[in-house]
Amino acid sequence: MTASPQTHTGVHAVRFGVVVFPGSNCDADSYDAVSTFAGAEARYLWHKDEELDGLDCVILPGGFSYGDYLRCGAIARFSPIMKAVRRFAEDGGLVIGICNGFQILLEAGLLPGAMHRNEGLRFVCQLVNLRVENAAMPFTHRYDEGQVIQVPIAHMEGNYFIDEAGLSELEANKQIVIRYANESGEITGEANPNGSQGNIAGICNRTSNVFGLMPHPERVCDSLVGGADGRGVFESVIDFVKNR
């Protein structure tokens, strides 16, 4: 492991790595978003890299890795870097998969379940309301439980599926982190943009260090371009790492 970089105040900057797969297209957005936070720094990771040196959090960004041909995330999960990501997660490292990144985490088995095509069979790009179901984990502790935030989605396959047993387990372990809701935080069929089971928009693993979500928090970190409700995700990570 290489030595940790230090900021001039002597405090560790929180180090994010953004994985670039061929076909990733939210890699730069994630990188740019992270770079706006004081005390954070970002670097790109190439999908053929086999090591993750000195990182605090790995982002699997949105996009169409390998064109999303065959199935979303199906080919990307075999990239060399995914072996390193798996080890990193097993050692307690923070991993966040956004949109295509979430799909890759599912395909890789780092999170349970699978994605279907959206119920309406069309690509859906819009702001949605999300209710924070679990605000006691590394990626959301800056939000309040039950808080409603506005974050955009943009996907063709975000219709989350898991079998009954798996669902009970998710619920029992508080692994459902965010759900699609209406403005007042009610979980309704109308508020569900893609047919996801239980309006699930994002889940984590049992140890809550791996987080996958279809909405794009990196797109709402600047009110000039649509809002700032996504900042909490990155602020949560930064806080969590600093206080670890």
Next chain:
Amino acid sequence: MTTGQKPAYELLGLKAREYDDICSRLGREPNYVELAIFSLMWSEHCGYKHSRPLLKNLPTSGERILQGPGENAGIIDIGEGLAIAMKIESHNHPSAIEPFQGAATGIGGIVRDIFAMGARPVACLDPLHFGSLEKARQKFLLDGVVAGVASYGNCMGIPTIGGELHFEDAYEDNCLVNVMCVGMVEHDKILKASASGEGNLIILFGSTTGRDGIGGASILASAEFDETAEEKRPTVQVGDPFTEKKLLEACLEMRDQGLLVGLQDLGAGGLSSSASEMASKGGSGIDMNIAKVPLRESGMEPFEIMISESQERMLACVTPANKAGVMAICAKWDLDATVVGAVTGNGRLRIFDGDEMIGDMPVKALVDEAPTYCITPVRPLHEADVALPDDHYPLPGDLDAALLELLASPNICSRRWVYRQYDHMVQTNNALWPGGEAAVIRIKGSRHGVALVTDGNGRRCYLDPRRGARLVVAEAARNLSCAGARPLAITNCLNFGNPEKGEIYHQFQEAVEGMAEACRELETPVTGGNVSFYNESFGKAIYPNPVVGMMGLVEDTGRIMTHGFKEEGDVVLLLGGGRPAVDGSEYQLRIHGEVDGRIPDVDLNQEKKLQTFVRGAILEGIAKSAHDVSDGGLACCLAESAIESGVGVTVELEAGPRPDVALFGETPELVVVTAAEADLERLERINGAGVLVKRIGRVGGNRIRISAGGKGIIDTPVAEAAQVWRESLEEAVAG
């Protein structure tokens, strides 16, 4: 000759005279490979045979224009060492045959044009025109085209942030699918499509070459459709946005490492066109070895390899020293790359199959010397000299119902069904989301932004092509001004019928001249564009439709204007001297079922003053909303601002034209602005040019209320208007 086999040149679409011309330029008869290449380069699509002389009239230079027409895209300086590359193109014929793949490969093609200039694509816009949605076929086309744009643009990670959507019977057999792409580039990184330096290498990279798209450009875009359209189908190409995304990243890496002498995409005309254009721009020649081209299919003929339009391929000119660098980048992105040729000094395109030379043509003859034709223009009978009187049509009994019907018109209602399918947020630059006057993207790390809009109105151009084209340019500029941006330049796509006919040629000539006048007056030079002829079937042409893509500069992204009302009590002002008319309006078509009369002409000088004033009011922080009066007239303009905000409005008009004309008549040179009472004096002070300002009402309540001469003529709840406006398109598509 009535029987027997037609000569080869004729089957390839060349005229006898053109064939003789080729022979004299070669000093002999061409062989089949050469003939195929000539027929492609001298097709309407590549050779601009009927448009070149007229396009010369367009203004193309200006202080900010770094690159005018001639390269893959135009380039406009936006300061701070940055520039915008932009270009629009049609994919009408391929989309009519296979809407999904036609639209997808349309996006693919225009995006390649942008990164061929060394620019990173930051936005796409898609002006679309179909026949009436009441027909199942039109729904199928719309659905497929939108899904195709979405699939390609979304995968590439380029936000589709604007466009247009019109439905009119004239497009029933010939839909228009125009696509525009905009890119960002630093001045010193701009690339050109030129091949120079004897001994430099020509590298082909990207997808393999197959039979798909053989003859696509020349056959599809240079002929009318008829019963044989079915037979032309095998030329359909399938888009591969994943490969294109890798191509994009690889090309920009090559650019950053300074590895390229020139870069060119392969579009219509395939290798023939790309290679000869690169040689032409570099003042050089190219020797091309087709035996080196990686093929997707076995048994391809040499001429097929030269004219294949397989997608997702690029051609680079590279010094021998930089070859390894280029190859390494291609390997990194898992792209095939092959040296297929070399630059020579002889000014010829020579084709080799291994050691055997199978073609030898002067580059200049191929690229610059396609014959041009001027047709005697004939003014069509339907073009009228006078406008209709205000009382030409009976006054509708229920004006509220007429307003709702217009708001529900597929030409006016919300386009959310479309843009929801486009990833319009990726790259996180959207300072203004789709649905407003114009799209605005920020420039990261700068206060500046870029505003973008497309505009085309075939119906008006049909009634008067010159006035129509002037109006299209003026309206595009007005939309940008209403968003707070200063219009800088346009790109354009000229969609017309068969130019060999006098009436079509007349429409084309008038429209180009009208566009030129407006661009000159409004100081928005033309940086490039595209011509799409032969948009006609069974002898019936589309409406003449010059589509304009315009960009403007936003000085401060903190000062962008939107059209929704902002606050109860704000004063509603009508700016400008335009007089509404029914001729060519959506009201005329929708309520009275006609397209007739003569559209008003735009006073470009007044228009310019009006726009300067509107921008001033925005920059000074006086205007709180701005919206131009366009489709559906003043009533729809007010309703849209009310719907956007959920706040109503009360307006009192003077007794003037008949109520329906006042409400729904269309006119250039009118903008609705709202402002706080306290700011009105300041507004007056900045009105140096004396633009007409009328105070017409106040924002407030939850109804849209309009009276004229003291008599109420509209009283509609905002919620009701909002509902029909929001839901109509989705219902029309589903129903």
Next chain:
Amino acid sequence: MKAKVYITPKKGILDPQGVAIERALPALGFEGVGGVRVGKYIELELPDGEGAGEEMDKMCHKLLANPIIEDYRFELVPD
């Protein structure tokens, strides 16, 4: 009866999915695989009767396949 429909990209038409899979396979430890073509496989139940074959053909042509870029064939299996 039951119908099984096989839809494949037309010969000579690019199959981006097939190409992407083929290129990825070696890295996954599958060497020497070529000619990957990805199509659709659709199963459905339709009413028994005389014209079932014709009906299926029409259905494939109009909806299930895109005859411009895809070939199709189907089998009818009595229940």
Next chain:
Amino acid sequence: MKAKVYITPKKGILDPQGVAIERALPALGFEGVGGVRVGKYIELELPDGEGAGEEMDKMCHKLLANPIIEDYRFELVPD
């Protein structure tokens, strides 16, 4: 040899594409069609040899199908 792979949505699991097709059919004049399930059909060439079946099974399980929501079967056809 050649392999033909059939991938189908698991029984009892939602198939949004199948549902959409089923809904669209009556409007196109196809009545009484039900149980539409949309899957994938993949053809590929693989090296002849002993373990071809095992190899294919692994490829299907690991890559071509997602065993959580999809079933697969394949046929090997000697050239």
